Amino acid sequence: MADILLASWFWESTALVVITAALCALVGSFILLRKMSLLADAVSHSVLPGVVGAYLLVGYHTVAFLLGAVMSGLLCVWCVGFLLRHTRLKEDAATGVVFSSLFALGIVSVSRLKTVDLDPACVVFGEAMAARPGSLWLAIGLLLLAAILIALFFKPLSLGSFDPLQARLQGLPERQVHTGLLVMLALTTVAALRAVGLVLAIAFLITPAATAFVLTRRLRTMLGCALGLAVIESVVGMVLAVWLNVSPSGLIAAVALLVLISVLTFQTLAQRVSGTKLKAAEFVQ
Amino acid sequence: MSQTATLIGIDGAFHEIALALRYDFLQQALAGTMLMGIACGLMGALLLLRRMALFGDAIGHAVLPGVMVGYLLGGKQFAWIFAGALLAGMVAASAVFWIPQASRIRPDAAMGAVFTGMFGLGIVLLSRYQSGSGGVSGLLFGHALGIGPSEVAWAFGNLLVVLLLLGVAWKPLKLMSFDPIQAEVTGAPTRALTHLLMLVLTATIVVSLPMVGAVLVAALLILPAAAASLVARHFGTLLLLAGIGGGVASLVGLWVSHAWGLASGASIVLSASALFVLMGCVRGARRHKASVRHG
Numbered sequence: 244m245a246d247i248l249l250a251s252w253f254w255e256s257t258a259l260v261v262i263t264a265a266l267c268a269l270v271g272s273f274i275l276l277r278k279m280s281l282l283a284d285a286v287s288h289s290v291l292p293g294v295v296g297a298y299l300l301v302g303y304h305t306v307a308f309l310l311g312a313v314m315s316g317l318l319c320v321w322c323v324g325f326l327l328r329h330t331r332l333k334e335d336a337a338t339g340v341v342f343s344s345l346f347a348l349g350i351v352s353v354s355r356l357k358t359v360d361l362d363p364a365c366v367v368f369g370e371a372m373a374a375r376p377g378s379l380w381l382a383i384g385l386l387l388l389a390a391i392l393i394a395l396f397f398k399p400l401s402l403g404s405f406d407p408l409q410a411r412l413q414g415l416p417e418r419q420v421h422t423g424l425l426v427m428l429a430l431t432t433v434a435a436l437r438a439v440g441l442v443l444a445i446a447f448l449i450t451p452a453a454t455a456f457v458l459t460r461r462l463r464t465m466l467g468c469a470l471g472l473a474v475i476e477s478v479v480g481m482v483l484a485v486w487l488n489v490s491p492s493g494l495i496a497a498v499a500l501l502v503l504i505s506v507l508t509f510q511t512l513a514q515r516v517s518g519t520k521l522k523a524a525e526f527v528q
Numbered sequence: 529m530s531q532t533a534t535l536i537g538i539d540g541a542f543h544e545i546a547l548a549l550r551y552d553f554l555q556q557a558l559a560g561t562m563l564m565g566i567a568c569g570l571m572g573a574l575l576l577l578r579r580m581a582l583f584g585d586a587i588g589h590a591v592l593p594g595v596m597v598g599y600l601l602g603g604k605q606f607a608w609i610f611a612g613a614l615l616a617g618m619v620a621a622s623a624v625f626w627i628p629q630a631s632r633i634r635p636d637a638a639m640g641a642v643f644t645g646m647f648g649l650g651i652v653l654l655s656r657y658q659s660g661s662g663g664v665s666g667l668l669f670g671h672a673l674g675i676g677p678s679e680v681a682w683a684f685g686n687l688l689v690v691l692l693l694l695g696v697a698w699k700p701l702k703l704m705s706f707d708p709i710q711a712e713v714t715g716a717p718t719r720a721l722t723h724l725l726m727l728v729l730t731a732t733i734v735v736s737l738p739m740v741g742a743v744l745v746a747a748l749l750i751l752p753a754a755a756a757s758l759v760a761r762h763f764g765t766l767l768l769l770a771g772i773g774g775g776v777a778s779l780v781g782l783w784v785s786h787a788w789g790l791a792s793g794a795s796i797v798l799s800a801s802a803l804f805v806l807m808g809c810v811r812g813a814r815r816h817k818a819s820v821r822h823g
Contacts (some may be wrong), residue, residue: 280637281582330811332754335636336581340754340804343585343747347797350669350744354791442589442651446644449637457631484652493651500645504623507630 255379257481260491261474262382263438267447268455268473269389270431272466273424275452276404281335282320283448285342286425287432287441289319291349294433295356305381308433316429317422319345378437385434389427393466396420401462439492446496447473454503457510476502554786556680557673557739561778561796563683564736565748567690569774571732572753573767574725577705581754582636583624585746586643587726588733590620592650592742595667595734600657606678610734617730620646647742670741670793672782679738686735693728694767697721702763739778740793751800752777755807759814777803 274283293315297307319341326337393400399415411417428448435444455468480495487494575581594616595609602608620642627638654667666674694701700716712718736745756769781796788795 275637278634278636280634280640284636284640330758330808332757333579333581335579336576336750336754336757339581339585339746339750340801343744343750343797344801344804347744347747347794347801350794351790351798354669354794442644442647445640446648449640450645453633453637453641456633487652487656489652490655493648493655496644496648497646497652500641500648503627503641503645507627511630 253481253485256491257478259379259382259438260477260481260495262379262386263435263444264447264451264473264477264495265470266382266386266389266431267435267444268451268469269386269393269466270424270427271448271452272455272462272469273393273400273404274428274448275456276462277421277424279424280449281338282323282425283428284445285323285338286316286319286428287435287444287448288342288346290316290429290432290436291441292345292352293318294436295349295352298356299352305377309430312433313426313429315345316425316432320425378434382434382438385430389431392423392427396423400424404462439495443492443496446499447477450496450499450503451476454499454506457503457506472499472502553673556677557675557782557786557792558779560675560680560683561672561739561782561792562775563680563687564732564739565752565774565776565778565796566771567683567687567732567774568736568745568748569752569756569770569772570690570694570767571729572749572751572774573756573770574701574705575729575749576753576757577763577766578708581750582639582746583621584729584733584749586624586639587617587620587730588742588745588749589643589647589650591616591730591733591737592647592667593653594619594650595737595742596650596653596657600653606682610682610731613734613737614727614730616646617733618726621726621730650742666741667737668741668743669791670737670739670744672739672792672796673786675738679735682735683739686731689731690728693724697724701725705763740796744793744797747797748774748778748800751797751804755800755804758804758807758811773800773803773807 271283274280290312293311293313294308295311296315297304297311301307322341323334323337326332326340327334330337332340399410399417399420402413402415403410403417403420407417431448432441432444435441435447439447451469451472452465454472455465459465459468476499477495480498481491483498484491484494572581572584575584591613594612594614596612597616598609598612601612623642624635624639627633627642628635633641700711700718700721703711703714703716704718704721708718733745733749736748740748752773753766753770755773756766760766760769777800778796781799782792784790784799785792785795
């Protein structure tokens with residue numbers, strides 16, 4: 244145990260997981276506030292055929308992966324919109340139809356390829372321990388990009404999250420921000436796919452942001468809280484996973500859910516003891 | 529001339545199918561997946577009408593830790609696996625219902641948090657107690673060609689349960705799907721029926737796991753039902769078409785997977801996707817005809 248904690252490979256993979264977690268938590272906070280959690284689930288599943296297609300065309304190349312991912316992620320969103328316009332399917336059913344089809348297409352191609360770089364089980368729960376050095380730089384670059392974009396477009400991002408109508412009235416580019424967020428989501432998924440796998444990517448996109456949403460009342464504090472939670476959860480999960488010799492991605496996802504459930508239970512109990520409903524507390528910009 | 533050629537072609541295909549059917553494993557796989565597909569289609573239609581289409585996705589992932597605990601406690605006995613999965617499915621369903629009540633987190637986010645966390649726990653158990661990746665991808669992505677007589681028997685029993693549920697509770701189920709408030713007013717046991725539906729859904733998912741896997745089972749619940757909803761106009765027609773569609777998609781998918789050596793679970797899902805696209809075309813053609821007729 245102690246010698247593993249001192250090994251450099253452990254800290255390299257922990258750094259990768261932590262940075263991916265931070266990236267997902269930042270993007271995920273806006274996804275949650277804009278009520279796009281379902282779409283996030285769908286888009287992150289749908290990037291798979293794009294990544295595999297890129298692999299078939301040009302081989303193991305990060306830029307191609309990113310382009311392919313963005314294309315198939317946007318294709319998914321477009322298809323869902325098409326189904327909503329032209330059929331009576333409800334949003335959840337339309338989303339389910341599109342992403343499960345695209346994901347199955349990805350899985351069929353991956354299992355057909357039988358290469359060492361992509362493997363169906365790996366896609367689902369990642370290989371944080373065997374990460375390539377390029378993965379870390381990709382995650383760092385995307386984290387910086389996300390931070391810069393959030394700082395630059397903080398106003399349209401936040402106002403649109405709380406009051407889309409007001410944002411449009413003020414002439415803020417709502418549609419572009421929405422699309423930009425979707426593109427960022429697809430890029431984030433590529434980074435996460437390589438580092439931690441699909442399941443943990445979705446867990447990181449949703450769970451820390453949801454926990455922070457319950458704990459805080461302002462957007463800035465929520466972003467900070469989500470970041471902090473994601474980092475702490477991933478470090479704790481990594482150390483525990485090494486100690487117990489189990490899959491780090493799975494354990495971190497489970498830890499994140501445990502934290503959320505504990506926070507909610509604690510809040511509910513506290514409310515019951517004090518006899519008051521704290522629900523009136525509004526979430527503000 | 530061309531007719532003869534077609535006949536020979538069809539005859540050749542039949543001959544090939546007849547040859548393949550001599551293998552026991554293929555017969556079992558075909559029977560099992562067809563029974564499973566019909567059950568999934570029927571359950572999916574009930575979910576779709578109640579706007580719970582993605583609930584199958586959440587439960588499908590969330591049963592994994594239960595499956596693993598049952599597997600470890602009961603040593604490969606399906607009854608134990610089944611019990612564990614039912615328990616996990618119920619825990620997940622309760623959590624998904626509870627989180628939006630206890631906080632301002634929306635149901636879709638609650639579902640995402642619960643299914644990833646529980647699936648993660650399942651992966652943890654898998655990685656701890658099962659060495660080698662063969663078993664792992666079997667449970668995650670399914671291996672329909674590897675099933676035995678007991679899986680077929682379970683799939684058959686499950687289909688009977690689904691049909692029994694439909695037969696006994698047809699009227700309240702129909703009423704609940706279209707008008708939940710009316711159903712409540714007329715005194716239908718809506719709560720009990722919702723719980724029963726969740727129970728049968730979990731059972732259907734567990735039975736499907738060996739064939740399509742935890743990751744893809746939700747697709748088989750959504751796709752045939754969504755395809756049927758494109759053309760069906762009545763409750764009965766929707767269920768009938770969804771059931772048939774699920775069965776046919778499973779058979780075709782399994783055949784494609786066997787013939788081309790593709791992953792079986794994903795092939796079954798892709799044939800269900802093809803069915804959806806086909807039904808979309810039927811609907812489009814029908815609409816086009818109607819618009820032409822009306823000038």
